[in-house]
Amino acid sequence: MKYKSQKIALVYFAVAMALFAVQVLGGLLAGWIYVSPNTLSELLPFNIVRMLHTNSLIVWLLLGFFGAAYFLIPEESEREIHSEKLAYIQLAILVLGTLGVVVTYTFNLFEGHWLLGKEGREFIEQPKWVKAGIVVAALIFLYNVTMTVLQGKKTAITNILLLGLWGLALLFLFAFYNPENLALDKMYWWYVVHLWVEGVWELIMASILAYLMLKLTGVDREVVEKWLYVIVAAALFSGILGTGHHYYWIGTPDYWQWIGSIFSTLEIVPFFAMMAFAFVMVWKGRRDHPNKAALLWSLGCATLAFFGAGVWGFLHTLHGVNYYSHGTQITAAHGHLAFYGAYVCINLAVISYALPILRNRDPYNQVLNMAAFWLMSSGMVFMTFVLTFAGTIQTHLQRVMGEYFMDVQDQVEIFYWMRFGSGAIVVLGVILFIYAMAVPRKEIIDTGAAETPAE
Amino acid sequence: MREVMTKSMARNIFYGGSLFFIIIFLGLSFHSHRYVVTTSTNVETLSEEVALGKKVWEDKACINCHTLMGEGAYFAPELVNVMTRWGVDDDPEGAFDVLKGWMESQPTGIEGRRQMPQFNLSDDEIRHLSEFFLWINTIDTQNWPPNDAG
Numbered sequence: 071m072k073y074k075s076q077k078i079a080l081v082y083f084a085v086a087m088a089l090f091a092v093q094v095l096g097g098l099l100a101g102w103i104y105v106s107p108n109t110l111s112e113l114l115p116f117n118i119v120r121m122l123h124t125n126s127l128i129v130w131l132l133l134g135f136f137g138a139a140y141f142l143i144p145e146e147s148e149r150e151i152h153s154e155k156l157a158y159i160q161l162a163i164l165v166l167g168t169l170g171v172v173v174t175y176t177f178n179l180f181e182g183h184w185l186l187g188k189e190g191r192e193f194i195e196q197p198k199w200v201k202a203g204i205v206v207a208a209l210i211f212l213y214n215v216t217m218t219v220l221q222g223k224k225t226a227i228t229n230i231l232l233l234g235l236w237g238l239a240l241l242f243l244f245a246f247y248n249p250e251n252l253a254l255d256k257m258y259w260w261y262v263v264h265l266w267v268e269g270v271w272e273l274i275m276a277s278i279l280a281y282l283m284l285k286l287t288g289v290d291r292e293v294v295e296k297w298l299y300v301i302v303a304a305a306l307f308s309g310i311l312g313t314g315h316h317y318y319w320i321g322t323p324d325y326w327q328w329i330g331s332i333f334s335t336l337e338i339v340p341f342f343a344m345m346a347f348a349f350v351m352v353w354k355g356r357r358d359h360p361n362k363a364a365l366l367w368s369l370g371c372a373t374l375a376f377f378g379a380g381v382w383g384f385l386h387t388l389h390g391v392n393y394y395s396h397g398t399q400i401t402a403a404h405g406h407l408a409f410y411g412a413y414v415c416i417n418l419a420v421i422s423y424a425l426p427i428l429r430n431r432d433p434y435n436q437v438l439n440m441a442a443f444w445l446m447s448s449g450m451v452f453m454t455f456v457l458t459f460a461g462t463i464q465t466h467l468q469r470v471m472g473e474y475f476m477d478v479q480d481q482v483e484i485f486y487w488m489r490f491g492s493g494a495i496v497v498l499g500v501i502l503f504i505y506a507m508a509v510p511r512k513e514i515i516d517t518g519a520a521e522t523p524a525e
Numbered sequence: 526m527r528e529v530m531t532k533s534m535a536r537n538i539f540y541g542g543s544l545f546f547i548i549i550f551l552g553l554s555f556h557s558h559r560y561v562v563t564t565s566t567n568v569e570t571l572s573e574e575v576a577l578g579k580k581v582w583e584d585k586a587c588i589n590c591h592t593l594m595g596e597g598a599y600f601a602p603e604l605v606n607v608m609t610r611w612g613v614d615d616d617p618e619g620a621f622d623v624l625k626g627w628m629e630s631q632p633t634g635i636e637g638r639r640q641m642p643q644f645n646l647s648d649d650e651i652r653h654l655s656e657f658f659l660w661i662n663t664i665d666t667q668n669w670p671p672n673d674a675g
Contacts, residue, residue, distance in 0.1 A: 111632060111640035117589030120598050182584045190583025192597055250576040252661050253561045292532055299535035306543040310550045319669035320594050321565040322557045394671060397595030397603065472672040475602035
């Protein structure tokens with residue numbers, strides 16, 4: 071660790087991991103309710119479980135991004151973070167908000183209250199006071215990191231990272247706009263949801279990936295940064311108008327069917343580029359970095375993001391296909407692998423890389439960490455397959471044959487059992503990962519580790 | 526790639542191109558907003574009751590089981606066309622009655638069936654919710670969903 075303020079990242083990562091555990095346990099419970107629907111049906115209904123599952127995912131990914139930013143910005147801009155105190159205040163606000171959300175959802179407090187009650191639009195259900203807290207925390211964060219970068223060295227990695235984080239905060243403001251007209255509501259809701267995950271989050275992901283490649287492979291910065299600009303250009307050129315693939319059936323004009331189909335097909339390009347980038351850098355790079363686990367997560371991230379976001383996204387994005395597949399388990403399959411591949415893996419990659427440095431030790435527990443990668447990834451890939459099968463059958467029976475929703479659901483139950491099984495494997499992987507990160511145990515393999523300076 | 530493009534070229538393409546696409550997107554968004562308000566939805570029939578019904582929908586977090594226009598949680602049926610499915614899309618009183626009957630019989634408690642919670646809605650809230658479902662049923666969704674099953 072070159073700069074002591076990088077230490078801030080440690081607490082961010084710790085809270086992120088705790089929420090990660092909450093997220094997957096919530097997911098496991100939701101998967102169990104699918105196969106055993108009477109479970110907790112009156113104490114903790116499915117909709118509450120799902121809100122906990124999705125919201126904790128979003129918050130921990132954001133905490134991971136913030137932590138990654140606090141870790142890599144000092145190194146990139148070659149100076150300490152502007153104010154450590156502000157960074158901890160920011161985290162305190164976010165933790166308070168998160169606890170508020172969990173308690174509000176679980177016990178259904180203040181229902182209907184304009185400030186304290188949950189808001190009930192998918193993914194942005196947080197009560198208004200929590201949303202306001204998120205904005206305040208984001209402003210503190212942006213002030214803090216922007217001051218750091220402005221006073222220090224400016225690199226393409228920090229440029230893109232900051233651009234992504236500023237965009238993230240600005241787009242979140244649309245979460246406060248909730249028109250009475252449902253079609254308008256949905257149109258602007260996607261400004262937050264789509265332009266986050268298929269827009270500015272990709273900038274954050276690409277810049278973190280570029281940073282990791284720079285450190286892990288030792289390839290020349292000029293080369294890495296040129297790739298980075300090409301990747302993020304492809305991401306925004308396709309992703310912005312790619313929003314159109316959400317504007318097919320919500321009351322928006324029919325030209326979106328063409329714009330959405332064409333541009334969202336192109337959304338596969340940045341993910342392909344990221345995958346190509348990661349592998350080319352590893353082949354070209356001469357550095358044999360001891361942290362093999364971080365490298366595995368980085369390559370896994372680029373690959374699974376390509377399949378989850380790219381291929382599985384394309385699978386149902388053409389409007390002629392989407393007319394039938396929209397809102398079936400196919401969407402759920404895509405959602406799971408895309409989020410896992412792109413955003414979960416990039417976070418776990420940067421955590422795997424940073425933690426040994428932050429805790430001033432060799433990258434211990436790499437075997438366990440890599441086992442966690444394979445458990446989580448194979449579980450998630452299997453889940454994606456079975457949900458895709460379920461969705462295909464659902465599309466045919468329900469959308470083509472016109473059978474009723476619940477009748478169709480009964481017929482695909484076998485896939486929900488398999489989904490639960492794969493979910494359990496994912497949870498095991500997560501527990502193993504957290505253990506490998508949190509508990510230092512002497513490593514068994516890789517004796518070369520001590521000679522190469524960990525960076 | 527070294528020969529084809531320098532880093533500053535890549536950077537300029539990124540910033541210039543992104544700005545270009547943002548401007549197109551904002552222009553199309555502006556037009557789409559106008560289109561929703563003037564063509565695809567009926568602003569005249571969007572009454573106070575419909576708005577209150579949307580509030581009931583949100584307060585109970587219905588979207589985290591059901592979908593509306595295909596968006597939501599795929600655990601329970603699509604509801605944008607529920608009034609058509611129930612055959613009461615041009616009968617507000619019938620819509621209220623069927624919805625009231627439905628809401629009051631939940632949860633069914635049947636073993637092995639997905640359970641919908643009991644939300645204890647007042648008659649006014651049920652009225653608002655049924656007006657909301659009737660109104661969203663009139664949105665021009667380019668003929669989605671493909672059939673009444675939703």
